[in-house]
Amino acid sequence: MLDNSGDENAAVPERGHAATGGTAGRNASRETHLLAIDTRQFWAVFFTKLSMNLRSEVSRTYLGYLWWLLEPVLYVTALYVVFGIFLHTRTENFIVFLVCGQVTFSWFSRSVGNCTRSLLQEKGLINQVAIQKLFFPLLVVCQDLVKQGVVFLAMFGFLIFMGVQPAAAWWSLPVLILVQWLFILGIGMVCAGIVPLVPDLKFLINTLLMVTMWASGIFYSYKDVLLREHQELFLMNPMANLIKNYRQVILDGALPDWGALAAIALFSMALIVVMLWVFRRLDTTYARLALQ
Amino acid sequence: MTHPDGKLLELEHVGFTYSTGIGFYGGRRIEALRDISFSVHEGETLGLIGRNGCGKSTLLRVITGIFRADRGRVIRHCDRISLLALNVGFDANLSGSDNLVISCMFLGASRREAQRMHDEIVEFAELEDYIDQPLKTYSSGMRARLGFSVGLKMNADLLLVDEILGVGDAAFRSKAREAMMQRINSEQAVILVSHNHPTMVDLCQRVIWLENGEIRDQGEPERVVEAYLAHLEQVRGVGRPLQGGPR
Numbered sequence: 001m002l003d004n005s006g007d008e009n010a011a012v013p014e015r016g017h018a019a020t021g022g023t024a025g026r027n028a029s030r031e032t033h034l035l036a037i038d039t040r041q042f043w044a045v046f047f048t049k050l051s052m053n054l055r056s057e058v059s060r061t062y063l064g065y066l067w068w069l070l071e072p073v074l075y076v077t078a079l080y081v082v083f084g085i086f087l088h089t090r091t092e093n094f095i096v097f098l099v100c101g102q103v104t105f106s107w108f109s110r111s112v113g114n115c116t117r118s119l120l121q122e123k124g125l126i127n128q129v130a131i132q133k134l135f136f137p138l139l140v141v142c143q144d145l146v147k148q149g150v151v152f153l154a155m156f157g158f159l160i161f162m163g164v165q166p167a168a169a170w171w172s173l174p175v176l177i178l179v180q181w182l183f184i185l186g187i188g189m190v191c192a193g194i195v196p197l198v199p200d201l202k203f204l205i206n207t208l209l210m211v212t213m214w215a216s217g218i219f220y221s222y223k224d225v226l227l228r229e230h231q232e233l234f235l236m237n238p239m240a241n242l243i244k245n246y247r248q249v250i251l252d253g254a255l256p257d258w259g260a261l262a263a264i265a266l267f268s269m270a271l272i273v274v275m276l277w278v279f280r281r282l283d284t285t286y287a288r289l290a291l292q
Numbered sequence: 293m294t295h296p297d298g299k300l301l302e303l304e305h306v307g308f309t310y311s312t313g314i315g316f317y318g319g320r321r322i323e324a325l326r327d328i329s330f331s332v333h334e335g336e337t338l339g340l341i342g343r344n345g346c347g348k349s350t351l352l353r354v355i356t357g358i359f360r361a362d363r364g365r366v367i368r369h370c371d372r373i374s375l376l377a378l379n380v381g382f383d384a385n386l387s388g389s390d391n392l393v394i395s396c397m398f399l400g401a402s403r404r405e406a407q408r409m410h411d412e413i414v415e416f417a418e419l420e421d422y423i424d425q426p427l428k429t430y431s432s433g434m435r436a437r438l439g440f441s442v443g444l445k446m447n448a449d450l451l452l453v454d455e456i457l458g459v460g461d462a463a464f465r466s467k468a469r470e471a472m473m474q475r476i477n478s479e480q481a482v483i484l485v486s487h488n489h490p491t492m493v494d495l496c497q498r499v500i501w502l503e504n505g506e507i508r509d510q511g512e513p514e515r516v517v518e519a520y521l522a523h524l525e526q527v528r529g530v531g532r533p534l535q536g537g538p539r
Contacts, residue, residue, distance in 0.1 A: 037400065045397045049381075052394060056385035059426065128377040129398050130357040284360035287353065288310050 037131045046135060053143050068147045069154050072103045083219045091221050093251070096162050100250055101218035101243045103155050108184055108239055109209045111144040115188030116205050119196045119286060126287050133279045133286050137192035141185045152177070159250065167253030176249065176256055179265045180242050186271030193278050196289050216240040238264045300370045300450050300481050301355065302331040307363035308347075308354055308505075324350045325505045328364070332450060332483060337476050339496035339513060340485045341520055347505040348485045352452045355483070370449035374399050377454060378439035384428040388419060388438055391427050395439070399446045409445050416471070417441035418464065437464055444471055451475075454485045489517050 037045065058065055076098050084090040084098075091097055118136040119126070126133070160166065195202050216239040217225075226234055235241045241264065245256035308325040324347045332338055340348045353359045354366060356375045381398040382391050392413055396406035414423050417437040427435065443453075453472070469491075476482050476495050486492055492499055493513045500510040501520045508523075509516050 037398070041397070041400065041402070044403055045394070048397055048403055049394055052383070052386055052390050055390075056383055059385050125381050125398070127353070127358060128375060128380045131398070284358065287358045 037129065042132060042135065045131075046139065050139060050142055050146075053139065054146060057143075065150065068151055072099075072106055072151060072155075075102050075106060079219050089220060091224065093162075096159055096164055096251065097221070097247065098219060099155060099158065100246050101216070103151060104180065104243055104246055105213060105216055105218050105239060107144065107148045107151070108180070108187075109213065111141055111184045112188050112191055112205070112209060114140040114144065116191040116195050116202060118188075118192045120199075130284075133193070133283060134189070134276065137188045138185070140192075141181070141188050144184075145181055164250065165253070167249075169249050169253050169255050172249055172256055173246075175261065176242065176245055179261050179268070182265055182268035182272070183238055183242070186268035186275070189275035189279075190271060193275055193282070196286055197282075212237065212239055216243055218243065235260070238267070298334045299331050300334055300368075301373070302367040302369075303355070303364065304329050304367070305364035306351075306354060306361045306366060308350060308359060309362050323505055325354065325361075328505075328507055330500060330507070330510065332481055334481055335479045336498065337482045337484060337496045339492040339499035340483060340502060341487075341489070341492060341499060341517065342502035342508075343524070346502045348502055349454055350505075351502070352454055352483065352485065355450075355452060372400055372448045373450045373452065374446055374448035375452045375454065376443040376446065376448075378436055378443065380439070380442075382427060382435070382439070385426055387426055388423040388430065389414075392423070392438060392442055395442045396446065399442070400448070401446065413438075413441045413445050416444065433461060433464075437468075440468055444468075444475065448480075450481045450483070452483045452485075455487065489521065493517055 061067060063070065076095070079098050079102060080095060084094045115137040118140045119133060122136050125131070156166075191201075191205055195205070215234070215237055217234070222231055222234050222240070222244070235244065241257075241260050245261065248254050249256055306325055306328040307323065309321055309323050311321045328351065330338075340351065342348055350359065352375055354361050356373050357366075358375070376399075380395050382395060386394075389410070392410060393403065393406045396409065396413075397403060401409070414420055417434075417440070419434060419438060422430065422434065427438075430438070473495065476484070484492065484495060496513045498511060499513040499516040501508045501516050503523075509519055
């Protein structure tokens with residue numbers, strides 16, 4: 001690991017030299033950034049691969065698309081049985097309360113988990129084609145967004161079936177979903193980029209996802225359970241905050257906390273920008289890491 | 293786009309090092325390439341020979357930009373350099389047809405180009421009856437045929453071919469060989485890696501012999517291949533590989 005980062009640093013002056021000295025500037029500048037796949041091709045391959053992956057995923061199991069719905073249903077059922085019936089910690093309208101929390105959280109946790117594996121899984125391709133590594137986490141996150149769209153539609157159908165009245169404030173849901181998507185992309189890129197460098201973190205990420213689940217108030221209402229002075233700290237967790245806002249819109253028909261959403265969006269975009277830089281900087285390192 | 297001297301690619305003192313293994317237990321640092329300099333001209337077919345692990349595949353990856361050289365310069369005077377690898381981006385759950393398209397696109401074709409070449413590729417691969425079936429139902433030979441046929445049709449200014457001439461059954465192999473020969477004998481610039489030495493002598497205008505990441509010899513194919521074979525003979529006689537070799 002240390003060896004390798006040393007390598008990359010050692011390479012810098014060489015490249016600098018290469019870019020300035022030599023034959024013609026035109027040729028030298030092509031040296032480091034010539035990739036088989038340019039930006040236009042990148043997006044063309046991206047969208048083709050995206051639609052193919054969505055189809056391929058369906059053919060892999062008997063129930064296909066149905067699993068995208070069944071998974072949250074199973075989770076919610078389990079949580080309902082444990083917390084609603086056995087522990088009897090239910091709030092009013094507990095099923096609807098659970099659905100809002102679980103559906104949004106499992107989107108986050110599934111996507112981040114998939115991102116974590118995304119670069120490692122595509123070792124073969126990374127070794128055959130010079131492609132920007134952003135491709136892999138972005139593909140995962142977009143693929144999951146489509147699936148989650150289906151889940152959200154089913155969720156809203158279910159909520160209305162359960163007697164929740166759509167309120168005027170529901171127009172803000174797409175904004176909430178977009179902010180959550182940005183957050184997932186940011187965290188997903190960090191996990192995707194860091195795990196090939198330090199494979200040990202794979203275990204840590206799984207644990208962190210689990211901890212985040214407990215700390216996000218999926219099956220309890222933070223207002224009832226937490227001391228007032230801890231509530232602000234609780235809401236510093238972006239997932240807890242997002243889930244709170246989903247419930248605020250869906251259950252209470254109130255508008256979300258725009259300030260909090262803006263903060264999460266800004267934080268996510270900062271992560272994305274940093275990771276774009278990291279991916280650019282370490283682009284060829286990932287192929288090299290596949291050798292180690 | 294082309295260089296005045298007709299050069300497509302120049303390597304100057306290229307070096308590449310990696311370490312095996314990670315973590316505190318460390319790994320051995322391996323100098324996979326050391327001080328490699330050569331150039332490739334338009335329409336030229338250049339052969340790379342050397343024993344397993346001498347750095348041939350690493351060198352091809354440095355040329356395509358999959359790896360970045362630690363030392364030295366790689367200067368490319370052309371737009372599209374493709375490493376003709378088999379089964380690029382294949383997904384076992386997709387149909388042969390989908391795999392064909394996505395593979396072409398990973399190798400640089402647009403979706404429209406890929407669809408235009410589709411039938412031609414399927415015909416060459418002799419997979420008309422299976423092309424709509426998922427790839428997981430293919431035998432390994434069928435997969436390789438599809439992969440090879442995709443690679444064969446790809447456009448590139450400089451084509452890097454890594455040991456893929458021995459694909460499929462005997463009948464397909466001779467057809468594949470012939471098609472590849474045709475491609476190589478045309479204006480296409482190629483860097484060819486193969487252990488099939490008579491082929492190398494037939495096809496190449498120049499051969500480079502790599503030994504432990506260094507250029508041991510280069511030039512006239514017949515002479516270099518002969519020297520290499522003589523060297524192999526000698527090494528086998530000694531019973532274990534020479535480390536480093538004479539500088």
